Amino acid sequence: MRFIRSNAMATAAGPVLFGVAFLAPLIAQSLEAASLPTPFGVAPIHFGLVLGLSLGVIAAMRGRWV
Amino acid sequence: MSAATSSLDTAAARQEREWKREEAAIARKYMGRVPWEMVAWGLGNFVLWLSIWPLTFTGVLPLWAAFVLSTLSTTLCYLPSHEAQHSIIATEGSRLRWLNELVGHVSTIPLLLPYRIAWITHKQHHAHANDPDLDPDIGNKGETWWQSAWNGIQARQFGAGHGYKNALRRSDDPNLRKAFSEASILSLGHYAILTALAWSGHAIEAALIWWLPRHIAMTYIQIFLSWAPHHPMEEKGRYRDTRAWRSPVGTILSMGMEYHVIHHLFPRIPLFQTGPAYHEMRRMLDERGCRNDRPE
Numbered sequence: 001m002r003f004i005r006s007n008a009m010a011t012a013a014g015p016v017l018f019g020v021a022f023l024a025p026l027i028a029q030s031l032e033a034a035s036l037p038t039p040f041g042v043a044p045i046h047f048g049l050v051l052g053l054s055l056g057v058i059a060a061m062r063g064r065w066v
Numbered sequence: 067m068s069a070a071t072s073s074l075d076t077a078a079a080r081q082e083r084e085w086k087r088e089e090a091a092i093a094r095k096y097m098g099r100v101p102w103e104m105v106a107w108g109l110g111n112f113v114l115w116l117s118i119w120p121l122t123f124t125g126v127l128p129l130w131a132a133f134v135l136s137t138l139s140t141t142l143c144y145l146p147s148h149e150a151q152h153s154i155i156a157t158e159g160s161r162l163r164w165l166n167e168l169v170g171h172v173s174t175i176p177l178l179l180p181y182r183i184a185w186i187t188h189k190q191h192h193a194h195a196n197d198p199d200l201d202p203d204i205g206n207k208g209e210t211w212w213q214s215a216w217n218g219i220q221a222r223q224f225g226a227g228h229g230y231k232n233a234l235r236r237s238d239d240p241n242l243r244k245a246f247s248e249a250s251i252l253s254l255g256h257y258a259i260l261t262a263l264a265w266s267g268h269a270i271e272a273a274l275i276w277w278l279p280r281h282i283a284m285t286y287i288q289i290f291l292s293w294a295p296h297h298p299m300e301e302k303g304r305y306r307d308t309r310a311w312r313s314p315v316g317t318i319l320s321m322g323m324e325y326h327v328i329h330h331l332f333p334r335i336p337l338f339q340t341g342p343a344y345h346e347m348r349r350m351l352d353e354r355g356c357r358n359d360r361p362e
């Protein structure tokens with residue numbers, strides 16, 4: 001039971017970590033691969049970090065990605 | 067009145083015992099051998115999945131082909147572990163038990179499904195199939211396959227109060243602690259690998275070889291192994307909680323689940339034997355009122 005409680009905390013932080021650690025570079029590398037420009041000419045990884053973090057925070061708050 | 071009811075209950079229980087004896091006599095013919103094809107499938111498929119990584123990174127395999135192969139391999143990885151969960155490969159205490167456990171643990175790594183967690187929750191599915199409160203698979207219920215796919219995706223979101231989490235909360239399985247430790251290691255390992263790949267410039271490869279195939283495979287498995295054989299997931303009981311059915315995509319693409327009724331009646335019958343066992347038992351099962359949506 002204790003594990004399930006601590007696991008619940010980890011799953012709340014999980015989406016934010018996932019957004020930064022995986023989605024951010026995925027977004028950046030996908031933009032580069034598709035030769036797509038980023039808004040305001042920011043570096044793809046910076047754009048990826050903002051978008052990945054935002055998606056992660058939203059998912060953490062909603063309790064779901066979709 | 068109550069004496070009459072009790073006598074009817076006793077007669078019904080006696081009849082069910084008699085039916086089980088008759089069915090078991092047939093079922094025994096299909097049990098007991100080591101399903102070597104499942105051992106080869108489980109371990110071979112894992113090796114195939116592993117080999118996709120170096121083949122892609124060395125440029126031998128184009129990324130699109132790696133994605134297709136990985137999705138196929140990940141979709142195929144569950145069933146050998148399922149045989150191991152039911153100790154079909156080797157029972158506890160037998161000489162080949164290590165092989166049973168090896169197949170169980172290794173084959174579902176691509177799917178990120180820990181063997182012991184899978185078994186603990188799957189046992190509850192067998193005990194409470196279609197129960198809205200107790201069946202961990204009830205989240206896959208849906209009127210159509212696409213509704214089931216969507217419900218299944220929703221049910222496995224991290225914050226969903228889904229059946230698997232509840233099943234683990236209820237469980238008093240002695241292996242629960244070990245199961246959680248293994249699940250944590252598998253999950254942390256998975257995300258550590260994805261992160262390392264992503265930050266070393268291989269995020270797209272990581273997404274297309276592991277992350278996305280796993281989600282596609284999970285949905286396919288939920289549709290064919292959970293939704294289709296139990297649809298509409300309304301009835302309970304030995305002869306009503308699952309069914310025989312004819313898949314519109316055939317036996318192979320539906321992963322042998324057309325004979326799922328046999329698996330619930332006799333979970334120790336290997337997957338490849340459920341078809342022959344069904345055909346031998348069919349008349350008997352029809353007499354018992356089994357759900358049979360399979361035209362003769």
